[in-house]
Amino acid sequence: MVKQTIQIFARVKPTVRKQQQGIYSIDEDEKLTHSLEIVLPRDLADGFVNNKRESYKFKFQRIFDQEAKQEIIFEIIAKPVAESTLAGYNGTIFAYGQTGSGKTFTITGGAERYSDRGIIPRTLSYIFEQLQKDSSKIYTTHISYLEIYNECGYDLLDPRHEASKLEDLPKVTILEDPDQNIHLKNLSLHQATTEEEALNLLFLGDTNRMIAETPMNQASTRSHCIFTVHLSSKEPGSATVRHAKLHLVDLAGSERVSKTGVGGLLLTEAKYINLSLHYLEQVIIALSEKHRTHIPYRNSMMTSVLRDSLGGNCMTTMIATLSLEKRNIDESISTCRFAQRVALIKNEAILNEEIDPRLMIVRLQKEIEDLKAELAMATGEQRTDALTEAELLQLEKLIASYLEDQDPESRLEVGADMRKIHHCFHHFKKLLNDKKTLENTVSSESTRQACQEPLRDEEYTKLLGLLKQRDNEINILVNMLKKEKKKTQDALQNSSLEKSDTRPPQNSPFIAGSPAVPRTPFSSALSHAQDLSICRHRSSLLHKKTGMREEMSLGRQEAFEIFKRDHADSVTIEDNKQVLKQRHYSVVRDYRLCQAGSLEAHNQWNRYLPQMGIIRLANGVQSGESNGGICTPKRLRTQYSPSPTPSAWKSNRAIDIPHILLFIGASSKPGHLLEGGASLESESSLLT
Numbered sequence: 001m002v003k004q005t006i007q008i009f010a011r012v013k014p015t016v017r018k019q020q021q022g023i024y025s026i027d028e029d030e031k032l033t034h035s036l037e038i039v040l041p042r043d044l045a046d047g048f049v050n051n052k053r054e055s056y057k058f059k060f061q062r063i064f065d066q067e068a069k070q071e072i073i074f075e076i077i078a079k080p081v082a083e084s085t086l087a088g089y090n091g092t093i094f095a096y097g098q099t100g101s102g103k104t105f106t107i108t109g110g111a112e113r114y115s116d117r118g119i120i121p122r123t124l125s126y127i128f129e130q131l132q133k134d135s136s137k138i139y140t141t142h143i144s145y146l147e148i149y150n151e152c153g154y155d156l157l158d159p160r161h162e163a164s165k166l167e168d169l170p171k172v173t174i175l176e177d178p179d180q181n182i183h184l185k186n187l188s189l190h191q192a193t194t195e196e197e198a199l200n201l202l203f204l205g206d207t208n209r210m211i212a213e214t215p216m217n218q219a220s221t222r223s224h225c226i227f228t229v230h231l232s233s234k235e236p237g238s239a240t241v242r243h244a245k246l247h248l249v250d251l252a253g254s255e256r257v258s259k260t261g262v263g264g265l266l267l268t269e270a271k272y273i274n275l276s277l278h279y280l281e282q283v284i285i286a287l288s289e290k291h292r293t294h295i296p297y298r299n300s301m302m303t304s305v306l307r308d309s310l311g312g313n314c315m316t317t318m319i320a321t322l323s324l325e326k327r328n329i330d331e332s333i334s335t336c337r338f339a340q341r342v343a344l345i346k347n348e349a350i351l352n353e354e355i356d357p358r359l360m361i362v363r364l365q366k367e368i369e370d371l372k373a374e375l376a377m378a379t380g381e382q383r384t385d386a387l388t389e390a391e392l393l394q395l396e397k398l399i400a401s402y403l404e405d406q407d408p409e410s411r412l413e414v415g416a417d418m419r420k421i422h423h424c425f426h427h428f429k430k431l432l433n434d435k436k437t438l439e440n441t442v443s444s445e446s447t448r449q450a451c452q453e454p455l456r457d458e459e460y461t462k463l464l465g466l467l468k469q470r471d472n473e474i475n476i477l478v479n480m481l482k483k484e485k486k487k488t489q490d491a492l493q494n495s496s497l498e499k500s501d502t503r504p505p506q507n508s509p510f511i512a513g514s515p516a517v518p519r520t521p522f523s524s525a526l527s528h529a530q531d532l533s534i535c536r537h538r539s540s541l542l543h544k545k546t547g548m549r550e551e552m553s554l555g556r557q558e559a560f561e562i563f564k565r566d567h568a569d570s571v572t573i574e575d576n577k578q579v580l581k582q583r584h585y586s587v588v589r590d591y592r593l594c595q596a597g598s599l600e601a602h603n604q605w606n607r608y609l610p611q612m613g614i615i616r617l618a619n620g621v622q623s624g625e626s627n628g629g630i631c632t633p634k635r636l637r638t639q640y641s642p643s644p645t646p647s648a649w650k651s652n653r654a655i656d657i658p659h660i661l662l663f664i665g666a667s668s669k670p671g672h673l674l675e676g677g678a679s680l681e682s683e684s685s686l687l688t
């Protein structure tokens, strides 16, 4: 590491000697520290006529007067920096001064004479000369050329663009990595293997700079230019590479805005220039102050780019260019003051070495080869990269026997051969993965089955619903039976009452409680039949709703039979059925009498018909009207004989009391009666 303050030099621009007479003097002391004294008459300082002289004294490493040639400038200022760059340290030379003070002349040089070549071409010549001389190292040289104008960076070496204005050039932006290293995006690096190639790049950049220059943008005045030589070096066979950068910087004019007398865009530019230089000054002030932690590098692009050069890893040199004409004295004094602050900045330059990864790989490969050779010599066997077929087979056998061995103390001995050890690990890993795959398959299968569980649940729910439905149906049937039972009991009670107490005389045609209705031999039967008809009609409706008969499954029928058999009232129901049957026969008997043609009975029948509301229930057939001997629906007509005999009725289970009576009532003529009703079939069967 080389610790060094920034070196400051002053160069006075040649001018008419008469103007400078008595203004400045240069002293040299024994330590080669030069001081510049500027003597300013009072009247020049503040406008008042004053014979007193004001003296300003500034110290520099060296002061070059107007006689100084470009060659000496290079030798004294630039050469040491170029040498340190060749040694692997970063270096910076920047020229600072007001417009026209000779910055560009010093850094780049004049175009008129070859001897006017400035620091850049001379440094390039020197560097390539040294590179040629030094065969102990391999050098690589790259060049970049950046222009910063109004805080925007432009690549002056972009070959794709024929710049007619500055904006045609690619814009360069700053990127900062986590280690706070600055990277310039879009700034091209061009390799230069010879001095000529490097100079061509310099000319290309200067040409782009001049072409892009407009009357409003005098590049040399209002922009900063940074010409950088990137040098890499390494010793042959070594993986260590040294990188060094040499910035050669031509700053914009340092004159102050207040004195430029510009406006509009020029003022904006001047502000930018001064702002940029102001931030440079801020950085330098911050660096020159002790215990200052924050350095405002990021405030401008220029200070960001020159970060290393200012207070960092760099050997930096400043050239203060001075114009000592009377009108420029103030600016020259400012420049000198600025230089004095810069001189306080300490830099710590270190060698920028890094290991080249490609070279490291080559070196390691060679080392491996050497070690293999040594191993082969030590073991006496030549090892290849991969195991042979025979070796693999042998290894598989060993692994198999090891895995089968139940002894927990057993060992797998494959020797000190890493290839075999690796193979064993691969084998075990494969086994483990296969096992995991199998477990995953099993688990996914069980997951799949688990997913099907809801289907079982659905089935279960469906069956449960069906069971509930069946329960409801059974409840309905039980209720029906209860109702039937109640009706039957009521009917029986009425019947017994009629028979015993209230039975009217044979000649009385009226029913008890209905004085207007006469009692006939059929009246009792008709009364029972009326009740039963209503009951069965309701029951029929219920059957239609539930569809009981048709949809009753075998199981249900069976269950129902068991239910009927085990029911507490089954005996009573059975008794009731017998009673009903007896009545059925008595009705049939009465009917036969009626059918026998008793005119009296027929007349009596016709008289009582209108009072029997139940006849209207016979499928729309009106009472008292002749239907040509047929008074039943067509369905019944086709199903039963038009003139059935009582024996036929008996044998036909479909015959039932209420309907017989309905049909009787439905015809106005005796002998034209039909029996039966299909709708009562189920109810009849219930009573069977």
Ligand SMILES: Nc1ncnc2c1ncn2[C@@H]1O[C@H](COP(=O)(O)OP(=O)(O)OP(=O)(O)O)[C@@H](O)[C@H]1O
Residues within 6 Å of the ligand: 012, 013, 014, 066, 097, 098, 099, 100, 101, 102, 103, 104, 105, 106, 110, 219, 220, 221, 222, 251, 252, 253, 321
């Ligand atoms: N030491 C010198 N010897 C001979 N001529 C010089 C010297 N210094 C400057 N000049 C001349 O002075 C003129 C202005 O110089 P130069 O362009 O270098 O100034 P500058 O500081 O770069 O100005 P700007 O800030 O505008 O770029 C040029 O013509 C240049 O040749």
